[in-house]
Amino acid sequence: MAKKHVDVKMCRENAIIAEDVFSDDGVLIVSKNTFLTNYIMDKLNYFNIETIVIYEFDNVDNELGGYESHIRSFKEEYDSNVYLVKKVIVDLSKGEELDFDAIEKISLSLFHEVSYGNSAVRYINRLKVFDDYTYHHCINVGIYTALIGKWLGCDDEKMKEFAMAGILHDIGKYRIPVEVLNKRGVLTKEEVELLEKHPVFGYEMVKDDENIGTNIKDAILSHHERKDGSGYPYGLRGNRIGKDARIVAVADFYEALTSNRPYRQKVSPFEAIKIFEASGMETYDLSVAMTFFKNIVNCYIGEKVKLSDGRIGEIVYVPPYDLINPIIKIGEEIIDLSRDTDIKIESLV
Numbered sequence: 001m002a003k004k005h006v007d008v009k010m011c012r013e014n015a016i017i018a019e020d021v022f023s024d025d026g027v028l029i030v031s032k033n034t035f036l037t038n039y040i041m042d043k044l045n046y047f048n049i050e051t052i053v054i055y056e057f058d059n060v061d062n063e064l065g066g067y068e069s070h071i072r073s074f075k076e077e078y079d080s081n082v083y084l085v086k087k088v089i090v091d092l093s094k095g096e097e098l099d100f101d102a103i104e105k106i107s108l109s110l111f112h113e114v115s116y117g118n119s120a121v122r123y124i125n126r127l128k129v130f131d132d133y134t135y136h137h138c139i140n141v142g143i144y145t146a147l148i149g150k151w152l153g154c155d156d157e158k159m160k161e162f163a164m165a166g167i168l169h170d171i172g173k174y175r176i177p178v179e180v181l182n183k184r185g186v187l188t189k190e191e192v193e194l195l196e197k198h199p200v201f202g203y204e205m206v207k208d209d210e211n212i213g214t215n216i217k218d219a220i221l222s223h224h225e226r227k228d229g230s231g232y233p234y235g236l237r238g239n240r241i242g243k244d245a246r247i248v249a250v251a252d253f254y255e256a257l258t259s260n261r262p263y264r265q266k267v268s269p270f271e272a273i274k275i276f277e278a279s280g281m282e283t284y285d286l287s288v289a290m291t292f293f294k295n296i297v298n299c300y301i302g303e304k305v306k307l308s309d310g311r312i313g314e315i316v317y318v319p320p321y322d323l324i325n326p327i328i329k330i331g332e333e334i335i336d337l338s339r340d341t342d343i344k345i346e347s348l349v
């Protein structure tokens with residue numbers, strides 16, 4: 001799709017932004033594939049952005065068609081990645097070797113998708129998963145870890161490594177019975193002990209595999225370690241926990257909360273960040289988490305939300321210093337959730 005650089009002041013409303021727009025300090029202001037609304041233009045002006053790149057089309061419907069067709073092809077790729085990771089894990093449980101070629105294929109697919117833009121974030125949010133949660137979780141965490149790499153400014157090789165670490169982080173769950181993984185009630189002490197062995201099970205399986213890098217092996221073993229020493233399996237603290245493991249941990253936290261599980265309904269991205277602020281500050285890598293959150297919230301601009309008063313609105317802006325209270329537009333009305341404290345976001349729709 002052709003693109004062109006344009007002066008923001010000369011831009012017409014409803015153009016589609018073709019490349020991510022960043023502030024001077026590297027924070028994502030507007031994601032690729034966002035419609036240019038008056039509100040977005042105000043935002044660009046606020047950050048003194050003078051030029052942007054938009055798709056070069058005369059007809060907005062065509063541009064939308066391009067975006068929707070990209071989402072369709074992404075869905076096909078996504079489904080085939082879920083199928084592939086399921087096959088790898090099922091084969092492992094039958095005693096077969098880890099299919100590294102399949103894992104590498106998935107990693108490359110996620111890397112390419114994430115390099116292209118941030119549409120995957122919106123797609124994941126629209127997914128309604130009823131079965132095979134574990135496999136979707138591997139793919140989604142792989143997407144989030146690759147995105148964190150991109151937003152931290154890492155090179156392509158590092159992004160691919162993060163994607164693979166994300167895909168493989170829970171590979172040890174192949175030894176945990178599905179009844180335990182999906183149990184709705186409270187787990188017994190024995191079940192918790194078994195579940196908490198999955199990092200060691202995963203590590204044991206890959207530790208002698210020369211195809212898999214040391215950082216990825218460490219991420220598999222240490223993604224449940226926490227910087228205050230409260231994690232498992234060894235209670236490591238601070239920088240004793242490797243970078244890949246700290247990145248996977250943040251992606252894992254966010255994915256787990258924002259996806260439906262057999263035993264719990266998902267929360268909105270903003271609620272997930274609120275939960276992080278209440279309970280994750282002492283346990284996760286803050287600089288990784290804040291880079292991720294500051295960027296990912298902007299991927300939801302333009303998405304519809306259901307509010308606690310039953311109305312449907314559109315996210316038009318997320319203040320960089322108050323990520324849990326986006327600005328919502330309903331018709332001509334603008335709602336600032338930091339001031340309208342009686343209104344909450346119930347869900348993205």
Ligand SMILES: [Fe+2]
Nearest residue numbers: 169170223224
């Ligand atoms: Fe895990």
